[in-house]
Amino acid sequence: MIARLAVIGVGLIGGSLARALREAGAVGEVVGCGRSLPNLERARELGVIDRFSQDPAEAVVGADMVFLAVPMRAMRGVLETIAPALAPGAVVTDGGSVKGSVVADAGAVFGAPPPFLVPGHPIAGTERSGVEAAFAELYRDRRVILTPVEQTAPEAVDRVEAMWRACGAEVTRMDVSHHDEVLAATSHLPHMLAFGLVDTLARMRENDEIFRYAAGGFRDFTRIASSSPEMWRDICLANREALSAMLGRFSVELADLARLIREEDGDELLALFARAREARDRYIDGVR
Amino acid sequence: MIARLAVIGVGLIGGSLARALREAGAVGEVVGCGRSLPNLERARELGVIDRFSQDPAEAVVGADMVFLAVPMRAMRGVLETIAPALAPGAVVTDGGSVKGSVVADAGAVFGAPPPFLVPGHPIAGTERSGVEAAFAELYRDRRVILTPVEQTAPEAVDRVEAMWRACGAEVTRMDVSHHDEVLAATSHLPHMLAFGLVDTLARMRENDEIFRYAAGGFRDFTRIASSSPEMWRDICLANREALSAMLGRFSVELADLARLIREEDGDELLALFARAREARDRYIDGVR
Ligand SMILES: NC(=O)c1ccc[n+]([C@@H]2O[C@H](COP(=O)([O-])OP(=O)(O)OC[C@H]3O[C@@H](n4cnc5c(N)ncnc54)[C@H](OP(=O)(O)O)[C@@H]3O)[C@@H](O)[C@H]2O)c1
Ligand SMILES: NC(=O)c1ccc[n+]([C@@H]2O[C@H](COP(=O)([O-])OP(=O)(O)OC[C@H]3O[C@@H](n4cnc5c(N)ncnc54)[C@H](OP(=O)(O)O)[C@@H]3O)[C@@H](O)[C@H]2O)c1
Numbered sequence: 110m111i112a113r114l115a116v117i118g119v120g121l122i123g124g125s126l127a128r129a130l131r132e133a134g135a136v137g138e139v140v141g142c143g144r145s146l147p148n149l150e151r152a153r154e155l156g157v158i159d160r161f162s163q164d165p166a167e168a169v170v171g172a173d174m175v176f177l178a179v180p181m182r183a184m185r186g187v188l189e190t191i192a193p194a195l196a197p198g199a200v201v202t203d204g205g206s207v208k209g210s211v212v213a214d215a216g217a218v219f220g221a222p223p224p225f226l227v228p229g230h231p232i233a234g235t236e237r238s239g240v241e242a243a244f245a246e247l248y249r250d251r252r253v254i255l256t257p258v259e260q261t262a263p264e265a266v267d268r269v270e271a272m273w274r275a276c277g278a279e280v281t282r283m284d285v286s287h288h289d290e291v292l293a294a295t296s297h298l299p300h301m302l303a304f305g306l307v308d309t310l311a312r313m314r315e316n317d318e319i320f321r322y323a324a325g326g327f328r329d330f331t332r333i334a335s336s337s338p339e340m341w342r343d344i345c346l347a348n349r350e351a352l353s354a355m356l357g358r359f360s361v362e363l364a365d366l367a368r369l370i371r372e373e374d375g376d377e378l379l380a381l382f383a384r385a386r387e388a389r390d391r392y393i394d395g396v397r
Numbered sequence: 398m399i400a401r402l403a404v405i406g407v408g409l410i411g412g413s414l415a416r417a418l419r420e421a422g423a424v425g426e427v428v429g430c431g432r433s434l435p436n437l438e439r440a441r442e443l444g445v446i447d448r449f450s451q452d453p454a455e456a457v458v459g460a461d462m463v464f465l466a467v468p469m470r471a472m473r474g475v476l477e478t479i480a481p482a483l484a485p486g487a488v489v490t491d492g493g494s495v496k497g498s499v500v501a502d503a504g505a506v507f508g509a510p511p512p513f514l515v516p517g518h519p520i521a522g523t524e525r526s527g528v529e530a531a532f533a534e535l536y537r538d539r540r541v542i543l544t545p546v547e548q549t550a551p552e553a554v555d556r557v558e559a560m561w562r563a564c565g566a567e568v569t570r571m572d573v574s575h576h577d578e579v580l581a582a583t584s585h586l587p588h589m590l591a592f593g594l595v596d597t598l599a600r601m602r603e604n605d606e607i608f609r610y611a612a613g614g615f616r617d618f619t620r621i622a623s624s625s626p627e628m629w630r631d632i633c634l635a636n637r638e639a640l641s642a643m644l645g646r647f648s649v650e651l652a653d654l655a656r657l658i659r660e661e662d663g664d665e666l667l668a669l670f671a672r673a674r675e676a677r678d679r680y681i682d683g684v685r
Contacts, residue, residue, distance in 0.1 A: 232610055254610070291610050326584065327583050346666075359597050360651060370641055
């Protein structure tokens with residue numbers, strides 16, 4: 110049970126955590142924080158938060174749990190601001206999509222990652238953003254990855270794990286850099302391909318006509334290209350190394366594929382497509 | 398009204414046409430044709446066809462409309478086989494995903510594309526195949542592109558257009574090579590990216606773990622990688638030139654994107670993602 114939760118960044122991720130904990134009866138008071146007044150007022154109207162402050166330091170006063178759900182580029186500044194205001198015993202965790210950069214930010218602010226900080230990442234989301242997009246079921250039956258480091262206090266990890274469990278999520282732990290590699294592969298690379306594909310078509314002369322003949326498969330395939338451009342710019346910059354490595358791997362695959370087509374190598378094309386379908390069907394069978 | 402329809406290849410595309418025309422009361426008798434007996438018997442059991450033959454020449458006897466819904470690589474052989482058996486006045490059309498190759502096949506078989514052949518392509522489908530996957534609503538409110546050539550008889554085009562309209566589809570006409578370019582962009586390239594992405598991940602050492610952390614966006618994004626490998630091998634070979642050109646374009650885009658990430662060019666990344674989102678949202682607004 111959390112007595113007072115401070116949510117810094119009351120958008121899709123922060124707002125959904127607040128909603129889920131409230132619905133589970135797992136939180137007393139929720140204090141929100143953001144830069145723009147209208148979003149915070151709307152969050153209060155919707156019952157997502159009880160009260161708010163536009164100053165992160167003020168928002169965390171007396172909170173036993175602090176959740177950072179701001180864009181990646183804002184993490185360091187928020188950590189800096191809240192550092193002197195945290196209550197003794199408070200646990201701080203985040204929902205950022207990249208974990209190496211958050212650990213680096215904490216190192217820069219505190220000298221070393223502090224024991225009360227538990228880097229985390231819910232593997233859940235939609236292409237919408239803002240508090241209006243938040244809903245209590247976002248994390249139900251989804252995975253949350255926590256990436257504690259050497260300095261992290263085990264009790265802090267346990268409290269964050271209990272919080273996510275209360276939202277219906279399944280919590281796993283992972284090494285920071287492994288997290289960033291896995292997410293580069295399963296999330297960041299696919300987003301680059303979707304953005305890149307739509308942009309390629311949009312840049313073609315006859316682009317209006319082209320989109321007119323796109324069918325249902327295209328709609329699903331490019332759904333993730335409707336995600337927030339700012340959020341994705343931040344993720345690219347925060348996970349530059351792992352994402353660059355994955356883009357390199359994929360470029361090799363694509364060059365191979367182009368060569369097989371050019372050389373009309375039907376057998377190898379068939380083998381590649383069959384391998385991919387088999388892997389996807391296995392993954393889908395495994396998906397809950 | 399079609400008196401006797403011959404469907405060569407009673408799978409998703411051929412079976413759905415038969416079902417849709419029956420439901421619309423727009424067809425008298427439906428004769429199916431395929432290689433394997435079980436699929437044809439199943440098609441008759443399901444009421445998709447009235448009777449069948451495993452010989453395309455026998456199947457088209459007395460048919461006023463012939464629909465070719467076989468894999469791209471089988472088109473030429475089927476045209477060759479049915480040529481001497483077609484009834485006078487019969488119209489032949491197809492549902493193949495590539496049109497240049499069908500026109501070339503017809504040229505090879507008949508010397509020149511015959512007036513009674515109307516190349517066509519319904520922009521509809523799922524990742525499933527076989528007659529069990531067929532359903533009457535597949536073409537409802539979807540587009541069908543017809544690509545008549547110089548030699549095609551206008552009355553033949555009109556009859557095919559009326560057939561698709563009876564299925565609830567919207568019919569447009571397009572130049573053969575333009576069709577193949579547009580489809581390379583909106584369908585064939587996305588399939589290559591989905592197959593290529595899943596194969597890239599499947600080839601990584603820790604691939605089981607990687608797929609475990611893939612979320613909902615990944616599932617949608619890779620749905621099309623569950624499509625038939627044989628069908629896609631055929632499409633790649635049949636649309637080699639236009640698809641190679643699109644793969645080239647996309648590779649340039651991807652190299653640019655990789656460079657922007659490497660050089661940490663946040664402004665240009667933001668511009669690219671925003672352009673893509675704007676284009677997709679415009680397309681989605683336009684989608685019916
Ligand atoms: N969306 C997803 O699918 C997803 C999934 C997993 C993880 N994440 C991660 O979760 C975090 C939040 O993403 P989201 O989708 O929830 O975005 P969002 O809906 O845009 O919410 C972000 C919130 O942060 C506030 N904010 C921005 N800068 C701030 C600052 N300097 N100080 C205080 N508040 C600030 C924004 O409000 P104001 O503009 O009014 O300040 C906004 O309400 C990101 O780090 C993202 O990488 C996202
Ligand atoms: N699926 C889509 O999303 C989609 C969309 C638009 C267009 N298309 C095009 O539509 C065509 C059919 O695709 P589909 O999805 O309907 O495939 P499908 O479900 O696999 O059906 C193809 C049918 O053709 C039969 N067949 C294969 N070779 C044959 C031959 N030599 N002679 C006679 N029958 C033969 C197969 O049965 P047997 O194996 O028993 O012979 C099978 O029933 C392809 O050209 C494809 O490019 C597909």
